[in-house]
Amino acid sequence: MTAAERDAGTGNEALNGAEVLLRVLDEEGVEVIFGYPGGAVLPIYDALFQQDRIRHVLVRHEQAAVHAAEAYARSTGKVGVVLVTSGPGATNAVTGLVDALMDSIPLVCLSGQVPTKLIGNDAFQEADTTGITRPATKHNYLVREPGTLAQTVREAFEVARSGRPGPVLVDLPKDITVGKAPLTKPALSRLQRLRHQGGPDAEAIARTLEAMKTAKRPLFYTGGGIINSGPEASDLLRRLARKTGFPVTSTLMGLGAFPSPDPQFLGMLGMHGSVEANMATHGCDLLIALGSRFDDRVTGRVDAFSPNSFKVHADIDPSQIDKIVPVDVRIEGDVRDTLEALLEAWGDTPAPDLSTWWNQIASWRSVDGFGFTQDMTPSAVIRPQHAVRRLYELAKETGRDTFVSTEVGQHQMWAAQHFQFDKPNRWLTSGGLGTMGYGLPAAVGAQVAHPDALVIDIAGEASTLMNIQELGTIAQYRLPVKIFILNNHYMGMVRQWQELLHGSRYSQSYSEALPDFVKLAEAFHATGMRATHVGELDDVIRRMLEHDGPVVADICVAEGENCYPMIPSGAAHNQMLLGPDQDSEAAGLTEEGKMLV
């Protein structure tokens, strides 16, 4: 529909449910939908066809629609929207929904459903979608009455973006979208009770301030909550860190909230975090968790986690506080408000003298846990860390706004370790669920949201094959995405665990019968490139970055490389494996740890 037609609408004209749905999406500011058609959503696709306000991006698999919408949401701060059909359309979306749930990504997934009269009859392409997705979403709805359609969709957006964001599914039976439905006026939200009332608790802020003023070894431990809270929260974090002089470490999901090249930044903490971040977490006397959730990849052995620190935990979701690690001060609320309150409370207090602490951190930093040696003989094998580092350096030279997505595994950790971010919302990765196949569709979503930006999927050859069909989407929409595959012919992280924990028995982790990625790229109308030796690497990266279309770069890297440092499951932060030569038992690698994931 055109704007003029819209304006002519009195709100009383007879619209069908699909048209009402699109009107509400428009009201909610939706510009793009990622989806895939099918029988139960044909009325919605018909309504989409007859309007030009909302764009539809046709993916090649529903899981990819959700990941693309996640990256769209994560990189813009808006709610991502997905449209799938009933039955397999909805079940294919489930992995993406759980991924968004784990990483707190605001999404609305619209799924088709068989007509209300057929629900429960095992109709063609029927699935109990609300039943299946109940634990996969923040909330879900089945619209049974046309009169509730508009308000339900509005409420879905409110739930998705309010509090701790998350995915919401609205199941739409076909008779609801085909039949007439009223475009009801927005009603007073029944969800006001869910909103956090007022700012952070004043007493909690006062106790935190007191601890901050007396701490000798303080540390900010920041997470994805800072990103979700918006760029202002990142800005406030930077200001608070400057004023206090405290070191900052971040979770995987929080990267970019604080500039990674900054000397006050200790790098990521946790299983594959930096030596200085993990040792500082272990040794600090004040740990201030901001929008992070003490995930097991962060804490390692819980009873040995940061054993001597006074702990403060600020989170918008009260259920995250005292869930894993008991804390001394709990601050409930939006981390932006907490940061603002802390900044105000700190006022003009001069930064305390933390030189002893910083000297200690410097000595840990000198270990250079991310260090590696690349043989620069042109015919030498490429080490994956070197490939990521060169990618970062050469991408930086372009001066372009750069978004990086990843798949899941070793390459993801190397990307987190070696690619630097100085802005929030540029780093798109599957943290909580660890979904292989996330990165390629995520790059689609990020490029759709930022058509002029440089979007790179740092991939592994195994992960990327899980959603490789999205090369079709990339071709259709001429998205100049760069897929940078660190190809080591192994499911690298599986291989690494098998080497360290299962006697080097590489059960099913070799990537047998790989496609020729250069030819694969060409088959999908993209440009394929390959670097087999270090002498070719920079040239391939440069050509990839310069090319104005999609590129698949097959970077053949060392097959047996492990990702270090590593805190083995069940070990403490001061028991890191630093490299292949270290005695693994001394590093906390135990039989007990083998039980853990």
Place this chain on the structure above:
Amino acid sequence: MTETIQNSVISVLIEDESGALARVVGLFSGRGYNIESLTVALVDAEQKLSRITVLTSGTPMVIQQIKAQLKRLIPVHDVCDLTEEGPYVGRELALVKIVSSGEHRTEALRIADSFRARPVDTTATSFVFELTGSPEKIDAFIELMRPLGLAEVSRTGIAAIGRGPSVFHLNKEPV
């Protein structure tokens, strides 16, 4: 954590809508929390609110988690830990069928009387007793009836409410 396991009676006010109970039950099973008993019924037709009473157990940290996780559910209006909030009355209703004759029958009636259990169905060879009280009282009754022809038991699980004038759900916002 070497903390002790405690029992808790938790009351939940939840919108009476399709799937609401499944969300609560799914939360308990999905996160591995215990349900010793669970009752649910509509308590406010005007506001369409149901009240769920869950008897659960766990360490204090787990009980805190259960409450916090329940509060995250969108249809949940309020959560109250009756065990923590102070004294409460917890009552369960049981229907107990005894099939017996002769002396056992007389003895069953005598015990029922001392428990203030009421026969709500009587035939020449059977009784159905209705009994209300704490779960412990009902357990004791069932144990005594076992040798006297105990045939079938149906229990509701406890419904609970705080003692005294204080009220659990005072804030009546628009629903």
